[in-house]
Amino acid sequence: MTKAKKIPKRRSGFVIREFRIVEYDALIELWNGAGLPHKPRGRDTKxxxxxxxxxxxxxxxVAEKEGTLIGSAFGTHDGRKGWINRVAVLPEYRRSGLATQLVREVEKRLTDAGxxxxxxxxxxxxxxxxxxxxRLGYKRHNDISYFTKRRYPDI
Ligand SMILES: CC(C)(COP(=O)(O)OP(=O)(O)OC[C@H]1O[C@@H](n2cnc3c(N)ncnc32)[C@H](O)[C@@H]1OP(=O)(O)O)[C@@H](O)C(=O)NCCC(=O)NCCS
Known part of the structure:
Protein backbone atom coordinates (compact mmCIF):
# COMPACT_ATOMS: atom_id res chain seq x y z
CA MET A 1 0.00 0.00 0.00
CA THR A 2 2.50 2.59 1.03
CA LYS A 3 4.65 1.76 -1.93
CA ALA A 4 1.95 2.82 -4.37
CA LYS A 5 2.79 6.27 -5.64
CA LYS A 6 -0.20 8.58 -5.63
CA ILE A 7 -0.83 11.64 -7.68
CA PRO A 8 0.63 14.63 -5.83
CA LYS A 9 -1.99 17.05 -4.50
CA ARG A 10 -1.60 20.68 -5.41
CA ARG A 11 -3.22 23.24 -3.19
CA SER A 12 -2.45 26.93 -2.89
CA GLY A 13 0.85 26.67 -4.69
CA PHE A 14 2.23 23.77 -2.72
CA VAL A 15 2.35 20.09 -3.40
CA ILE A 16 2.04 17.21 -0.94
CA ARG A 17 4.24 14.34 -2.01
CA GLU A 18 6.61 11.67 -0.83
CA PHE A 19 9.91 12.64 0.75
CA ARG A 20 13.12 11.76 -1.12
CA ILE A 21 16.35 11.08 0.74
CA VAL A 22 18.27 13.53 -1.49
CA GLU A 23 16.25 16.18 0.37
CA TYR A 24 17.67 15.18 3.75
CA ASP A 25 19.39 18.52 4.37
CA ALA A 26 16.22 20.40 3.41
CA LEU A 27 14.24 18.20 5.80
CA ILE A 28 16.58 19.04 8.69
CA GLU A 29 16.30 22.71 7.73
CA LEU A 30 12.51 22.41 7.83
CA TRP A 31 12.57 20.76 11.26
CA ASN A 32 14.98 23.41 12.55
CA GLY A 33 12.77 26.17 11.17
CA ALA A 34 9.65 24.60 12.64
CA GLY A 35 11.27 23.99 16.02
CA LEU A 36 10.57 20.29 15.84
CA PRO A 37 12.84 18.41 18.26
CA HIS A 38 15.01 15.95 16.33
CA LYS A 39 18.36 14.20 16.59
CA PRO A 40 20.44 14.48 13.40
CA ARG A 41 23.33 12.74 15.19
CA GLY A 42 21.05 10.15 16.79
CA ARG A 43 17.90 8.56 15.41
CA ASP A 44 17.59 11.12 12.60
CA THR A 45 20.88 10.54 10.81
CA LYS A 46 20.66 10.41 7.03
CA VAL A 62 6.34 16.49 2.71
CA ALA A 63 4.74 19.69 1.47
CA GLU A 64 6.85 21.59 -1.03
CA LYS A 65 6.39 25.10 -2.26
CA GLU A 66 8.61 26.49 -5.02
CA GLY A 67 11.44 24.12 -4.19
CA THR A 68 11.29 24.62 -0.41
CA LEU A 69 10.07 22.00 2.04
CA ILE A 70 7.45 23.76 4.16
CA GLY A 71 5.85 20.83 5.97
CA SER A 72 6.22 17.18 6.87
CA ALA A 73 4.19 14.33 8.34
CA PHE A 74 5.47 10.81 8.68
CA GLY A 75 3.51 7.67 9.34
CA THR A 76 4.07 3.98 9.78
CA HIS A 77 2.25 0.95 11.09
CA ASP A 78 2.98 -2.41 12.62
CA GLY A 79 -0.05 -4.14 11.13
CA ARG A 80 -2.05 -3.41 14.25
CA LYS A 81 -1.72 0.27 14.95
CA GLY A 82 -0.64 3.26 12.89
CA TRP A 83 1.63 6.00 14.15
CA ILE A 84 1.91 9.58 13.03
CA ASN A 85 5.00 11.60 13.82
CA ARG A 86 7.24 14.37 12.60
CA VAL A 87 4.36 16.72 11.87
CA ALA A 88 5.96 20.10 11.26
CA VAL A 89 5.09 23.26 9.35
CA LEU A 90 7.28 26.34 8.92
CA PRO A 91 5.92 29.20 11.07
CA GLU A 92 5.03 31.41 8.08
CA TYR A 93 2.72 28.72 6.67
CA ARG A 94 0.87 27.83 9.87
CA ARG A 95 -2.85 28.13 10.62
CA SER A 96 -3.82 27.62 7.00
CA GLY A 97 -4.63 23.93 7.32
CA LEU A 98 -1.36 22.60 5.93
CA ALA A 99 -0.60 20.20 8.80
CA THR A 100 -4.22 19.06 8.68
CA GLN A 101 -3.87 18.17 5.00
CA LEU A 102 -0.59 16.34 5.63
CA VAL A 103 -1.99 14.33 8.53
CA ARG A 104 -5.23 13.56 6.66
CA GLU A 105 -3.21 12.15 3.77
CA VAL A 106 -1.14 9.96 6.12
CA GLU A 107 -4.36 8.82 7.83
CA LYS A 108 -5.91 7.95 4.47
CA ARG A 109 -2.94 5.82 3.50
CA LEU A 110 -2.98 4.05 6.87
CA THR A 111 -6.70 3.42 6.55
CA ASP A 112 -6.20 2.08 3.03
CA ALA A 113 -3.69 -0.35 4.56
CA GLY A 114 -6.43 -1.66 6.88
CA ARG A 135 -8.93 19.25 16.75
CA LEU A 136 -8.29 16.41 14.30
CA GLY A 137 -10.29 14.03 16.47
CA TYR A 138 -7.54 12.35 18.49
CA LYS A 139 -8.46 11.35 22.05
CA ARG A 140 -6.02 12.00 24.86
CA HIS A 141 -5.15 9.14 27.24
CA ASN A 142 -4.06 10.43 30.62
CA ASP A 143 -3.91 6.91 32.03
CA ILE A 144 -1.01 5.72 29.84
CA SER A 145 2.69 6.15 30.62
CA TYR A 146 5.32 6.06 27.89
CA PHE A 147 8.22 3.65 28.48
CA THR A 148 11.30 3.26 26.29
CA LYS A 149 14.47 1.16 26.35
CA ARG A 150 17.36 2.64 24.38
CA ARG A 151 20.57 1.03 23.15
CA TYR A 152 22.30 4.41 23.45
CA PRO A 153 21.42 7.29 25.78
CA ASP A 154 21.26 9.90 23.00
CA ILE A 155 19.57 7.90 20.27
C1 LIG B 1 1.48 21.76 15.29
C2 LIG B 1 1.72 22.27 13.86
C3 LIG B 1 2.23 21.12 13.00
C4 LIG B 1 0.37 22.78 13.29
O1 LIG B 1 0.56 23.15 11.93
P1 LIG B 1 -0.52 24.07 11.15
O2 LIG B 1 -0.29 23.89 9.69
O3 LIG B 1 -0.47 25.44 11.68
O4 LIG B 1 -1.90 23.38 11.59
P2 LIG B 1 -3.34 23.64 10.94
O5 LIG B 1 -3.37 24.94 10.25
O6 LIG B 1 -3.69 22.44 10.13
O7 LIG B 1 -4.23 23.71 12.25
C5 LIG B 1 -5.44 22.98 12.43
C6 LIG B 1 -6.05 23.33 13.75
O8 LIG B 1 -5.18 22.91 14.83
C7 LIG B 1 -5.27 23.88 15.90
N1 LIG B 1 -4.01 24.59 16.04
C8 LIG B 1 -2.94 24.56 15.21
N2 LIG B 1 -1.95 25.33 15.70
C9 LIG B 1 -2.40 25.87 16.85
C10 LIG B 1 -1.84 26.76 17.81
N3 LIG B 1 -0.62 27.28 17.67
N4 LIG B 1 -2.60 27.11 18.87
C11 LIG B 1 -3.83 26.62 19.03
N5 LIG B 1 -4.43 25.78 18.14
C12 LIG B 1 -3.72 25.39 17.09
C13 LIG B 1 -6.35 24.86 15.48
O9 LIG B 1 -7.59 24.35 15.95
C14 LIG B 1 -6.27 24.80 13.97
O10 LIG B 1 -7.47 25.21 13.34
P3 LIG B 1 -7.75 26.81 13.13
O11 LIG B 1 -6.51 27.42 12.54
O12 LIG B 1 -8.94 26.81 12.20
O13 LIG B 1 -8.06 27.36 14.48
C15 LIG B 1 2.73 23.44 13.85
O14 LIG B 1 2.37 24.40 14.81
C16 LIG B 1 4.17 23.05 14.09
O15 LIG B 1 4.91 22.76 13.15
N6 LIG B 1 4.62 23.03 15.37
C17 LIG B 1 6.02 22.73 15.70
C18 LIG B 1 6.41 21.30 15.44
C19 LIG B 1 5.73 20.34 16.39
O16 LIG B 1 5.79 20.51 17.59
N7 LIG B 1 5.08 19.30 15.81
C20 LIG B 1 4.33 18.32 16.53
C21 LIG B 1 5.04 17.06 16.73
S1 LIG B 1 3.95 15.88 17.52
Whole structure:
Protein backbone atom coordinates (compact mmCIF):
# COMPACT_ATOMS: atom_id res chain seq x y z
CA MET A 1 0.00 0.00 0.00
CA THR A 2 2.50 2.59 1.03
CA LYS A 3 4.65 1.76 -1.93
CA ALA A 4 1.95 2.82 -4.37
CA LYS A 5 2.79 6.27 -5.64
CA LYS A 6 -0.20 8.58 -5.63
CA ILE A 7 -0.83 11.64 -7.68
CA PRO A 8 0.63 14.63 -5.83
CA LYS A 9 -1.99 17.05 -4.50
CA ARG A 10 -1.60 20.68 -5.41
CA ARG A 11 -3.22 23.24 -3.19
CA SER A 12 -2.45 26.93 -2.89
CA GLY A 13 0.85 26.67 -4.69
CA PHE A 14 2.23 23.77 -2.72
CA VAL A 15 2.35 20.09 -3.40
CA ILE A 16 2.04 17.21 -0.94
CA ARG A 17 4.24 14.34 -2.01
CA GLU A 18 6.61 11.67 -0.83
CA PHE A 19 9.91 12.64 0.75
CA ARG A 20 13.12 11.76 -1.12
CA ILE A 21 16.35 11.08 0.74
CA VAL A 22 18.27 13.53 -1.49
CA GLU A 23 16.25 16.18 0.37
CA TYR A 24 17.67 15.18 3.75
CA ASP A 25 19.39 18.52 4.37
CA ALA A 26 16.22 20.40 3.41
CA LEU A 27 14.24 18.20 5.80
CA ILE A 28 16.58 19.04 8.69
CA GLU A 29 16.30 22.71 7.73
CA LEU A 30 12.51 22.41 7.83
CA TRP A 31 12.57 20.76 11.26
CA ASN A 32 14.98 23.41 12.55
CA GLY A 33 12.77 26.17 11.17
CA ALA A 34 9.65 24.60 12.64
CA GLY A 35 11.27 23.99 16.02
CA LEU A 36 10.57 20.29 15.84
CA PRO A 37 12.84 18.41 18.26
CA HIS A 38 15.01 15.95 16.33
CA LYS A 39 18.36 14.20 16.59
CA PRO A 40 20.44 14.48 13.40
CA ARG A 41 23.33 12.74 15.19
CA GLY A 42 21.05 10.15 16.79
CA ARG A 43 17.90 8.56 15.41
CA ASP A 44 17.59 11.12 12.60
CA THR A 45 20.88 10.54 10.81
CA LYS A 46 20.66 10.41 7.03
CA UNK A 47 21.44 6.71 7.22
CA UNK A 48 18.59 6.01 9.63
CA UNK A 49 16.03 8.06 7.72
CA UNK A 50 17.13 6.52 4.45
CA UNK A 51 16.54 3.12 5.95
CA UNK A 52 13.16 4.11 7.43
CA UNK A 53 11.72 5.50 4.20
CA UNK A 54 12.42 2.23 2.42
CA UNK A 55 10.49 0.25 4.98
CA UNK A 56 7.36 -1.33 3.52
CA UNK A 57 5.00 0.52 5.86
CA UNK A 58 6.64 3.92 5.69
CA UNK A 59 4.57 6.95 4.70
CA UNK A 60 6.92 9.92 4.62
CA UNK A 61 5.15 12.95 3.19
CA VAL A 62 6.34 16.49 2.71
CA ALA A 63 4.74 19.69 1.47
CA GLU A 64 6.85 21.59 -1.03
CA LYS A 65 6.39 25.10 -2.26
CA GLU A 66 8.61 26.49 -5.02
CA GLY A 67 11.44 24.12 -4.19
CA THR A 68 11.29 24.62 -0.41
CA LEU A 69 10.07 22.00 2.04
CA ILE A 70 7.45 23.76 4.16
CA GLY A 71 5.85 20.83 5.97
CA SER A 72 6.22 17.18 6.87
CA ALA A 73 4.19 14.33 8.34
CA PHE A 74 5.47 10.81 8.68
CA GLY A 75 3.51 7.67 9.34
CA THR A 76 4.07 3.98 9.78
CA HIS A 77 2.25 0.95 11.09
CA ASP A 78 2.98 -2.41 12.62
CA GLY A 79 -0.05 -4.14 11.13
CA ARG A 80 -2.05 -3.41 14.25
CA LYS A 81 -1.72 0.27 14.95
CA GLY A 82 -0.64 3.26 12.89
CA TRP A 83 1.63 6.00 14.15
CA ILE A 84 1.91 9.58 13.03
CA ASN A 85 5.00 11.60 13.82
CA ARG A 86 7.24 14.37 12.60
CA VAL A 87 4.36 16.72 11.87
CA ALA A 88 5.96 20.10 11.26
CA VAL A 89 5.09 23.26 9.35
CA LEU A 90 7.28 26.34 8.92
CA PRO A 91 5.92 29.20 11.07
CA GLU A 92 5.03 31.41 8.08
CA TYR A 93 2.72 28.72 6.67
CA ARG A 94 0.87 27.83 9.87
CA ARG A 95 -2.85 28.13 10.62
CA SER A 96 -3.82 27.62 7.00
CA GLY A 97 -4.63 23.93 7.32
CA LEU A 98 -1.36 22.60 5.93
CA ALA A 99 -0.60 20.20 8.80
CA THR A 100 -4.22 19.06 8.68
CA GLN A 101 -3.87 18.17 5.00
CA LEU A 102 -0.59 16.34 5.63
CA VAL A 103 -1.99 14.33 8.53
CA ARG A 104 -5.23 13.56 6.66
CA GLU A 105 -3.21 12.15 3.77
CA VAL A 106 -1.14 9.96 6.12
CA GLU A 107 -4.36 8.82 7.83
CA LYS A 108 -5.91 7.95 4.47
CA ARG A 109 -2.94 5.82 3.50
CA LEU A 110 -2.98 4.05 6.87
CA THR A 111 -6.70 3.42 6.55
CA ASP A 112 -6.20 2.08 3.03
CA ALA A 113 -3.69 -0.35 4.56
CA GLY A 114 -6.43 -1.66 6.88
CA UNK A 115 -5.31 0.20 9.98
CA UNK A 116 -8.21 1.25 12.24
CA UNK A 117 -6.30 2.80 15.15
CA UNK A 118 -3.94 5.71 14.61
CA UNK A 119 -1.85 7.12 17.43
CA UNK A 120 0.70 9.81 18.09
CA UNK A 121 2.93 10.77 21.00
CA UNK A 122 3.08 14.41 22.07
CA UNK A 123 5.21 15.90 24.79
CA UNK A 124 3.17 17.47 27.58
CA UNK A 125 4.73 20.91 27.01
CA UNK A 126 3.68 20.97 23.35
CA UNK A 127 0.28 22.58 23.88
CA UNK A 128 -0.12 23.69 20.25
CA UNK A 129 0.30 20.15 19.01
CA UNK A 130 -2.04 18.79 21.67
CA UNK A 131 -4.69 21.25 20.49
CA UNK A 132 -3.92 20.41 16.87
CA UNK A 133 -4.38 16.65 17.33
CA UNK A 134 -7.47 17.09 19.50
CA ARG A 135 -8.93 19.25 16.75
CA LEU A 136 -8.29 16.41 14.30
CA GLY A 137 -10.29 14.03 16.47
CA TYR A 138 -7.54 12.35 18.49
CA LYS A 139 -8.46 11.35 22.05
CA ARG A 140 -6.02 12.00 24.86
CA HIS A 141 -5.15 9.14 27.24
CA ASN A 142 -4.06 10.43 30.62
CA ASP A 143 -3.91 6.91 32.03
CA ILE A 144 -1.01 5.72 29.84
CA SER A 145 2.69 6.15 30.62
CA TYR A 146 5.32 6.06 27.89
CA PHE A 147 8.22 3.65 28.48
CA THR A 148 11.30 3.26 26.29
CA LYS A 149 14.47 1.16 26.35
CA ARG A 150 17.36 2.64 24.38
CA ARG A 151 20.57 1.03 23.15
CA TYR A 152 22.30 4.41 23.45
CA PRO A 153 21.42 7.29 25.78
CA ASP A 154 21.26 9.90 23.00
CA ILE A 155 19.57 7.90 20.27
C1 LIG B 1 1.48 21.76 15.29
C2 LIG B 1 1.72 22.27 13.86
C3 LIG B 1 2.23 21.12 13.00
C4 LIG B 1 0.37 22.78 13.29
O1 LIG B 1 0.56 23.15 11.93
P1 LIG B 1 -0.52 24.07 11.15
O2 LIG B 1 -0.29 23.89 9.69
O3 LIG B 1 -0.47 25.44 11.68
O4 LIG B 1 -1.90 23.38 11.59
P2 LIG B 1 -3.34 23.64 10.94
O5 LIG B 1 -3.37 24.94 10.25
O6 LIG B 1 -3.69 22.44 10.13
O7 LIG B 1 -4.23 23.71 12.25
C5 LIG B 1 -5.44 22.98 12.43
C6 LIG B 1 -6.05 23.33 13.75
O8 LIG B 1 -5.18 22.91 14.83
C7 LIG B 1 -5.27 23.88 15.90
N1 LIG B 1 -4.01 24.59 16.04
C8 LIG B 1 -2.94 24.56 15.21
N2 LIG B 1 -1.95 25.33 15.70
C9 LIG B 1 -2.40 25.87 16.85
C10 LIG B 1 -1.84 26.76 17.81
N3 LIG B 1 -0.62 27.28 17.67
N4 LIG B 1 -2.60 27.11 18.87
C11 LIG B 1 -3.83 26.62 19.03
N5 LIG B 1 -4.43 25.78 18.14
C12 LIG B 1 -3.72 25.39 17.09
C13 LIG B 1 -6.35 24.86 15.48
O9 LIG B 1 -7.59 24.35 15.95
C14 LIG B 1 -6.27 24.80 13.97
O10 LIG B 1 -7.47 25.21 13.34
P3 LIG B 1 -7.75 26.81 13.13
O11 LIG B 1 -6.51 27.42 12.54
O12 LIG B 1 -8.94 26.81 12.20
O13 LIG B 1 -8.06 27.36 14.48
C15 LIG B 1 2.73 23.44 13.85
O14 LIG B 1 2.37 24.40 14.81
C16 LIG B 1 4.17 23.05 14.09
O15 LIG B 1 4.91 22.76 13.15
N6 LIG B 1 4.62 23.03 15.37
C17 LIG B 1 6.02 22.73 15.70
C18 LIG B 1 6.41 21.30 15.44
C19 LIG B 1 5.73 20.34 16.39
O16 LIG B 1 5.79 20.51 17.59
N7 LIG B 1 5.08 19.30 15.81
C20 LIG B 1 4.33 18.32 16.53
C21 LIG B 1 5.04 17.06 16.73
S1 LIG B 1 3.95 15.88 17.52
Missing amino acids: KNISSEIHHANAIFL IDIIACLIEEWNKESVTFFE
